[in-house]
Amino acid sequence: MDLELKDAVVLVTGASRGLGAAIALRLASEGARVVAAARSKGALDEVAGRGGGRISVIEADLRDERAVAGLADGVVDRHGRIDGLVNNAGIAPAGRFADQDPAVWKETMAVNVIAPMLLAQAAGRHMIAQGGGRIVNVASTTGVRGKPHLAGYSASKGAVVRLTEALAAEWAAKNVQVNCLAPGAFRTDAQRAVLDSPDLLERRVARIPARRIAEPDELVPLACLLVSPLSSFTTGAIFVVDGGESGKL
Template identity: 55%
Template sequence: MDLDLKGRGVLVTGASKGLGRAAARALAGEGADVLAVARTEASLRKLAEEPVLGKIHPYVCDMRDRAQVAALADVAVERLGRLDVVVNNAGIAPAANFLEMDMAVFDEVMEINVAAIAVLSQAAGRRFVEQGSGGRIVNIVSTSGILGKAALAAYSASKGAAIQLTKALAAEWARHDIQINAIAPGAFSTEAQAYVTGNPDILAKRVRKIPARRMADPEEFGPLVCYLSSTKAKFVSGAVYVIDGGETAKQ
């Protein structure tokens, strides 16, 4: 299926590693021109050197700085010539017993995982309306925002908030031909899960909770991002797509 992504301008945050990197590679593989945003310049430049159909443009941004985040939509238009899609992937997930958590950490999680999505979505939404050609936003949330996870109270709360923001904006902006959806990944073999994947006993225990009896490869994430970023999904909005090997389905 031709997803008609060739030449499209796409902005992906948290693109230097993990699922963000997989999303950027998949979109560029479909011919999109991608502004890959993260804090680590070296990783971004390495990503930009990979052979893909489209082109990957590295750009360093601190997602805790609202002014920098708000400017990303304009940067995308400047670097790519246009902006059609935003993939809000950047996020942090510090684990802590909530009774002992420093509320400054809670605030940082909310700033990066919720406020940055809101700020960038507003900037992109204004650009989409100004262009008059619609647009798409894909928010990467988590199954933790659906079920809640012990020791991840701040993260779970932030992802739950991001899910509701997705639905609210989808309802508000549909008349502008702007589609907004969320993807809730479960267990993927990324750098963030190195502690699990590097310990056979912990990995076996984790996998037993997943009906598919395995963790997913990051490359399995990209196709869904591409579909929701494409014009083929123009009547899909406000949805939350769970990709977790059936883990939340059994709850």
Template identity: 75%
Template sequence: MDLRLRDSVVVVTGASRGLGAAMAIALAAEGAHVVAAARSAQSLEAVAEQGGGRISTVETDMRDEASVAALVPEVIARHGRIDGLINNAGIAPAGKFVDQDPAIWKDALAVNVIAPMMLAQAAGRHMIEQQAGRIVNVASTTGVRGKPHLVGYSTSKGAVVRMTEALAAEWARHNVQVNCIAPGAFVTEAQKAVTESPELHARRVAKIPAGRMADPAELVPLACLLVSPASPFTTGGVFVVDGGESGKL
């Protein structure tokens, strides 16, 4: 199936590792011009080297509103347009809710909600003007169902889900599709503490009906489809990718 991504311009945040890196590399393989954004310039360059000359990088700090505000204008200055945005960057502070300082919540909301909102707004203005565009927000299964010791993360990702649905309804008439992916347990650097501990890994996998954690490559086809022109009537969706975990009682 031709996703018609060749020469489209797609921004991927949190693209220096894990799911973001996998999506950036896959989109480049589909022929898109990918702008990979993250804090680590060195890690971004390592990702760009795998893009066949189709991945450029922008060092962006999602905690810094000025840095976030500069991203979309930089993309348009380079390419003259923006066709897709994948809001993937996020943080997941863990801890007992009764012990958490409000500063931890503010940090999670800044990275997981405010930054994606700012980028969606900036990209959306351009997409509405060109009457075409796709935004994919990466939430989490904890944004669909709450999880103990991740109350701030669950709250922020729940906000991302609601933002996705509201923007989809508001922008559908402009041919701008907004969807959300809610990943479950994937083998990424963020899950290193789990994957490197046989005990923790066994306990985590026991909760997943599929009986394993997923590889980032297993998220890539859905992300590419949702950010492509091949799914023009799909908007406002929340696509859970978790091996059946959130579907069980």
């Protein structure tokens, strides 16, 4: 299927590894001009080297509000427009809530909520002015159902879900679609502690009806479709991709 992404300009955050890298590479293979953003310049360059010349990089720390606010403008300065934004970057500090330092929450909210908000705001202005665009926010199943020892992460991803719905309703008439992916357990660095422990992995897989951890490429096609013009009547949707974990009784 042709996703009609040839020469579409898409900004992907957290694109140096895991889900972000996989999404950036597939978008490039579909013909998009991808701007990959993350903190690790070396890792970004490695991803760009696999992108067939269709991925450029921007080194950015999403805890820096000024830098975040200028990312979308930088993409437009470089390419003349911005057709898609994938807000993928995030952090997930774990810990017992009773003992957690408020500073951990502040950093989590800065990266997981404030940065996507600023990016959506800046990109959205350009999209409205140019006649449309698409935003995909990557949340988590913890944004749908909170998890113990991940209170801050759960709260931040829940905020991303509600932000998605609010922006979708506000911008639908402007031809800007805003949707959300809520992935479960994927084989990325975020699951490293589980993947490296046979006991933890066995217990984690036992909670998933599909009885396995997903590969990053299993989220990518849906992400690309939501960035594509083919999804022009899909907005405000939350797509849970977790092998049935959230839906089981």
